[in-house]
Amino acid sequence: MKKGFEQSTFSDSKTILNTKTKPKVKNVLELKNLHAEVEGEGIEILKGVNLKVNKGEIHAIMGPNGSGKSTLAKVIAGHPEYEVTGGDIIYKGESILEMDPDERAHAGVFLAFQYPVEVPGVTNTTLLRESYNTIAASRGREELDPLEFDDYIREKLDLVEMNPDFLERSVNTGFSGGEKKRNEIFQMAVLQPTLSLLDETDSGLDIDALRIVSEGINKLHGEEDAVVLITHYQRLLNYIVPDHVHVMLGGKIVKSGGKELAFELEEKGYDWLESLAKVNGEAK
Numbered sequence: 001m002k003k004g005f006e007q008s009t010f011s012d013s014k015t016i017l018n019t020k021t022k023p024k025v026k027n028v029l030e031l032k033n034l035h036a037e038v039e040g041e042g043i044e045i046l047k048g049v050n051l052k053v054n055k056g057e058i059h060a061i062m063g064p065n066g067s068g069k070s071t072l073a074k075v076i077a078g079h080p081e082y083e084v085t086g087g088d089i090i091y092k093g094e095s096i097l098e099m100d101p102d103e104r105a106h107a108g109v110f111l112a113f114q115y116p117v118e119v120p121g122v123t124n125t126t127l128l129r130e131s132y133n134t135i136a137a138s139r140g141r142e143e144l145d146p147l148e149f150d151d152y153i154r155e156k157l158d159l160v161e162m163n164p165d166f167l168e169r170s171v172n173t174g175f176s177g178g179e180k181k182r183n184e185i186f187q188m189a190v191l192q193p194t195l196s197l198l199d200e201t202d203s204g205l206d207i208d209a210l211r212i213v214s215e216g217i218n219k220l221h222g223e224e225d226a227v228v229l230i231t232h233y234q235r236l237l238n239y240i241v242p243d244h245v246h247v248m249l250g251g252k253i254v255k256s257g258g259k260e261l262a263f264e265l266e267e268k269g270y271d272w273l274e275s276l277a278k279v280n281g282e283a284k
């Protein structure tokens with residue numbers, strides 16, 4: 001197992017005195033010319049993605065269907081379906097390419113899926129407590145017993161205005177589309193990740209749920225973490241204002257800008273960027 005995510009060990013008093021001045025890793029995530037293909041099939045999907053995400057930032061990734069957005073999120077989280085064939089994924093200053101998905105999750109990488117999976121027979125609370133405790137151990141937090149955990153999650157439930165009954169239901173089983181999405185943000189609230197990869201959190205949410213989920217994300221997001229939002233709609237970005245917007249096309253980020261870029265995309269679509277993708281692109 002790779003070590004190196006615990007930034008300070010507090011092993012002596014000097015370290016404690018120096019914590020305020022010690023150099024901090026500002027970069028949460030850096031993708032360097034990242035290439036990835038479908039494992040064993042030789043189909044290249046990510047064709048050289050470059051991206052820097054600092055602490056305290058929210059990045060939105062937009063782009064047409066099939067451009068590689070979900071694949072990018074999954075590759076960062078270490079999904080076994082994909083193989084990194086070039087470049088690097090640097091998380092908090094270290095390459096995580098050799099870490100398996102669990103290790104990445106323990107280190108604070110959280111992926112909320114575009115299509116959340118159902119886990120029949122395992123209640124939400126059980127899954128969350130297990131995840132919380134595994135992560136707690138590797139991030140220097142106290143593990144919580146079922147009663148303590150119950151107290152802890154009640155306050156998180158309020159954040160996404162989720163009905164407590166959901167805690168005892170099997171994970172995502174029979175949840176409506178919107179409930180699954182809300183549940184993801186609830187998971188994010190409980191696990192307190194450093195890097196949240198949210199894939200189409202807005203899809204299928206009614207207007208009230210969109211507001212609640214967005215407010216939840218805003219409350220959870222702080223100076224010490226970063227959020228990467230994948231979305232098709234500028235609408236979400238009215239609620240969660242991104243620091244940077246990126247357009248993915250043909251497996252690469254072909255344009256980046258501020259939040260105004262999202263409006264431009266809404267107005268003009270993606271066609272005008274095709275030529276950029278070709279200029280920047282490599283021969284297939």
Ligand SMILES: Nc1ncnc2c1ncn2[C@@H]1O[C@H](COP(=O)(O)OP(=O)(O)OP(=O)(O)O)[C@@H](O)[C@H]1O
Nearest residue numbers: 038043045063064065066067068069070071072081
């Ligand atoms: N396991 C796989 N096997 C074959 N092709 C795949 C696999 N995973 C992804 N792809 C292909 O890679 C491309 C990018 O897919 P991806 O899901 O990342 O797109 P996306 O940008 O998230 O699209 P959408 O906006 O529709 O969600 C698509 O053409 C998809 O069919």
Ligand SMILES: [Mg+2]
Nearest residue numbers: 069070071114
């Ligand atoms: Mg997708």
